[in-house]
Amino acid sequence: MRRITREEYPIDTLQRIVNGVTFFKDLIQTDPTQFELLMSVTQFVTADENEIVLHRGEDANVLYFLLKGQLAVMSNDNDQDIINTINPGEMFGVMAMVMKSKRSASIKVGGRSVLLAGIDYHHFNDLKDFTLFSLQTKISFFRMLSNHIRWTLEQNKMQIPDHPLVARLRKLPLYSGEKNTPEELEFLFEQAHILADLLCEWNESLNSGGSWHQF
Numbered sequence: 001m002r003r004i005t006r007e008e009y010p011i012d013t014l015q016r017i018v019n020g021v022t023f024f025k026d027l028i029q030t031d032p033t034q035f036e037l038l039m040s041v042t043q044f045v046t047a048d049e050n051e052i053v054l055h056r057g058e059d060a061n062v063l064y065f066l067l068k069g070q071l072a073v074m075s076n077d078n079d080q081d082i083i084n085t086i087n088p089g090e091m092f093g094v095m096a097m098v099m100k101s102k103r104s105a106s107i108k109v110g111g112r113s114v115l116l117a118g119i120d121y122h123h124f125n126d127l128k129d130f131t132l133f134s135l136q137t138k139i140s141f142f143r144m145l146s147n148h149i150r151w152t153l154e155q156n157k158m159q160i161p162d163h164p165l166v167a168r169l170r171k172l173p174l175y176s177g178e179k180n181t182p183e184e185l186e187f188l189f190e191q192a193h194i195l196a197d198l199l200c201e202w203n204e205s206l207n208s209g210g211s212w213h214q215f
Helices: 011-018 022-030 032-041 094-099 135-159 166-171 182-205
Strands: 043-047 052-054 062-068 071-074 084-086 106-109 114-120
Touching (some): 011 032, 011 062, 022 032, 022 135, 032 114, 094 135, 094 182, 135 182
Antiparallel strands (some): 043 114, 071 084, 071 106
8 A cells, every 4th residue: 555645636636535434524514623633644545456455464553444446355365255345435444443453354455446544543542632633523433433333233133133142232222321421432432342342252153154344
């Protein structure tokens, strides 16, 4: 992967492209100043056809959004079998980042070159530091992570409705306190980790050969 240049993608072009990602779009609409800060710390990179952008076993501290192109998910660098695909607007790298674990799959460019946006987790994981991103922005970030993992679990539930972990998924509480507070941020942070643990258990129960979502 290599960082893009302003000649390749002027800032106004990038702003139009990221409008296809809900997290960026919401900030554009609700807090332009926070959006500008997010753009300033986001790593915009491109990768060529068949290039591996994430390697299984790597450290995982960056969350990626696919902006253009398509990606293929494989069990490792040398495996030619495609486990899953990633399309524009989708994020990846969530599970390993939240769990502070190694990447559990390799991801390569599926066709022509791709454009990615990467956000380093250290900008968000300190729940008491609002020097860069506001309370509301961090709440939006962790709500996005929780919703993404929960959606994956719901997809799994549709495929295996009688899985033993479905009961635990149904029992997970929803936040009922005051909105836009430190308490809501802490709840969403903890829920993202609980959901990630549950998804890890689900993936492990498949004993390979099932759907991979942990990358």
